[in-house]
Amino acid sequence: MPVFSSTEELQEVMFTLWNEMKGNPEIAEKLISSRLIVQFQYKDPHGLLTVDCLDGKEMKIIVGKTELKPVIEMSMKADVAHEFWLGKVNVPMALMMGKIVSKGPTPKALALLPVIKPAYSIYPKVWELKGKNQRVG
Amino acid sequence: MRLGVFQSPTKVLFGEGTISGIGDEISQFGASKPLLVTDKVLLEKGVLEPVLRSLDESGFGKLPIFSDVPPDSDVECVRQAAAFARQAKADLVIACGGGSVIDTAKVLNIGLSLPGDLLEYEGINSFSQALKPLIAVPTTAGTGSEMSAVAMIMDKANGKKLIFGSRYLYADLAILDPNLLCSLPPRLTAGTGMDALTHCLEAYVSLGANVIADALCLDAMALIFQNLKLATTNGDDPEARANTLLASAMAGMAFTNTGVGIVHALAHTIGGAFGTHHGLTNAVFLPYGMNFNMPSSYERYARCWRHLCSLDPGASGAKYGISAKLVMEADFEKDARSLVKAVSDLADSCSIPKRLRDLGVPELADDKILELAAVAGTDPAIMFNPQEASIEDLSNLIREAY
Numbered sequence A: 001m002p003v004f005s006s007t008e009e010l011q012e013v014m015f016t017l018w019n020e021m022k023g024n025p026e027i028a029e030k031l032i033s034s035r036l037i038v039q040f041q042y043k044d045p046h047g048l049l050t051v052d053c054l055d056g057k058e059m060k061i062i063v064g065k066t067e068l069k070p071v072i073e074m075s076m077k078a079d080v081a082h083e084f085w086l087g088k089v090n091v092p093m094a095l096m097m098g099k100i101v102s103k104g105p106t107p108k109a110l111a112l113l114p115v116i117k118p119a120y121s122i123y124p125k126v127w128e129l130k131g132k133n134q135r136v137g
Numbered sequence B: 001m002r003l004g005v006f007q008s009p010t011k012v013l014f015g016e017g018t019i020s021g022i023g024d025e026i027s028q029f030g031a032s033k034p035l036l037v038t039d040k041v042l043l044e045k046g047v048l049e050p051v052l053r054s055l056d057e058s059g060f061g062k063l064p065i066f067s068d069v070p071p072d073s074d075v076e077c078v079r080q081a082a083a084f085a086r087q088a089k090a091d092l093v094i095a096c097g098g099g100s101v102i103d104t105a106k107v108l109n110i111g112l113s114l115p116g117d118l119l120e121y122e123g124i125n126s127f128s129q130a131l132k133p134l135i136a137v138p139t140t141a142g143t144g145s146e147m148s149a150v151a152m153i154m155d156k157a158n159g160k161k162l163i164f165g166s167r168y169l170y171a172d173l174a175i176l177d178p179n180l181l182c183s184l185p186p187r188l189t190a191g192t193g194m195d196a197l198t199h200c201l202e203a204y205v206s207l208g209a210n211v212i213a214d215a216l217c218l219d220a221m222a223l224i225f226q227n228l229k230l231a232t233t234n235g236d237d238p239e240a241r242a243n244t245l246l247a248s249a250m251a252g253m254a255f256t257n258t259g260v261g262i263v264h265a266l267a268h269t270i271g272g273a274f275g276t277h278h279g280l281t282n283a284v285f286l287p288y289g290m291n292f293n294m295p296s297s298y299e300r301y302a303r304c305w306r307h308l309c310s311l312d313p314g315a316s317g318a319k320y321g322i323s324a325k326l327v328m329e330a331d332f333e334k335d336a337r338s339l340v341k342a343v344s345d346l347a348d349s350c351s352i353p354k355r356l357r358d359l360g361v362p363e364l365a366d367d368k369i370l371e372l373a374a375v376a377g378t379d380p381a382i383m384f385n386p387q388e389a390s391i392e393d394l395s396n397l398i399r400e401a402y
Helices: A007-022 A025-034 A078-085 A091-096 A106-111 A113-121 A123-129 B018-028 B040-044 B049-057 B075-087 B099-113 B186-205 B211-233 B238-258 B262-274 B278-310 B313-320 B324-329 B332-349 B366-376 B380-384 B391-401
Strands: A037-043 A047-052 A060-063 A072-077 A100-103 B011-014 B034-037 B092-097 B134-138 B150-155 B160-165 B173-176
Touching: A007 A025, A007 A037, A007 A047, A007 A060, A007 A078, A007 A113, A007 A123, A025 A113, A037 A078, A072 A078, A072 A106, A078 A091, A091 A100, A091 A106, A091 B380, A106 A113, A106 B160, A106 B380, A113 A123, B011 B018, B011 B238, B018 B049, B018 B092, B018 B134, B018 B173, B034 B049, B034 B075, B034 B099, B075 B099, B075 B150, B092 B099, B099 B134, B099 B150, B099 B160, B134 B238, B173 B238, B186 B211, B186 B238, B186 B262, B186 B278, B186 B332, B211 B238, B211 B278, B211 B332, B262 B278, B262 B366, B262 B380, B262 B391, B278 B332, B278 B391, B366 B391
Parallel strands: A037 A072, B011 B173, B034 B092, B092 B134, B134 B173
Antiparallel strands: A037 A047, A047 A060, A072 A100, B150 B160
């Protein structure tokens, strides 16, 4: 059974998580300096989230469809994303195994992995806030 | 059991004279308009004579040839090649050359087979359609590109390297004919051979290592230890050439399934900044990278060493400076150190430069070293390294290797 019960739940969790990262200067500053637009495309359930740092000043988080043209597109099952944020996915291995599709300059995406690592500890708290701790147990 | 993945869909023909079967192979793909991708040096030096003769005898003598591939292929070159291939209505691609030629052929095949611009397909797993058949005929023994699912192309205009990775980039057929390598100069033979050895040793200790790849790494490594010096000093020796070619392909099968590590990350960085030869740069960094990985990987290195010695217990003492009895009694760490020394000795015996400065890298200021270390720290190769490396670690390795 998928971790996320619906597109709404998936997008809400991911938006809350990225919003927390936006509020964390240690993470946000490095993401903003990447000047990338990264789009996450999820399936089972379907979901779409775009993180826009193109202007180098601000981090914008867009849920759902957007006209923005991403520099990097990362596609995966929502369950893979969930495992990732729990720190259980080795991204290069997942790419090799075909569990993640990366379109665009993959090294730039991989370079951001150490930057977002501190968010692994934020993710369970997002579920906690929703009162659904069992999903990360 | 640890999760893993292993794919290797490429049919391999190997041995002296196997290139003579290329016509039959093309016909088996149902192709009638093959395109040959190569470089000018190979064409002018007559290295491709056996290939062209075989194609001629099979009725493909007048095939279109794209021979403008430079040593580090660029996206513009690939675009030109793809346009040439489309114009020729090619229905199969033959890549005959070193890593740059084979990678060019892989990416041009995207442009030939799929709609839109090549750059739309940059990334990993970014397309899911089969391409035209690809036959890879390596004329060096090192990159393993004939067996890998990845191609790297420079985007010189924007100063970056583009990575294309997909299961559809595997060659359908690899023809490993040692006769095509006989005129490869000693320095290139040694450098590319050390590239293959680096593939073995990094794949074997990689975070993505798995038992299938392990077996390939161990035997490929042994073939390189046993044959690289001879292939370098006596390029006409078909057995030594055949064995290094086979080892390179086996190492390619392994690393495309496991990833590589810190040595490749550093070599990519230094090569990108100073244009040093990839294999030679790997050779310089390899002992340093192995020493760095020692805390996490000494048991694995020791297993490599024991495998090397077990193949010829009687002679191994004489060959590697240690007796068979001692091999069995030695502890893991000691055996691992013996392997590092054997790697350095092999490089020495092939007259490979020991230092980055010997490869033409200029003296580096501390801030430049830090900058290079930061680049190496984000190279995809390092994501598979068994030992986590900080910018300071990478800086130290650059300093040590200088």
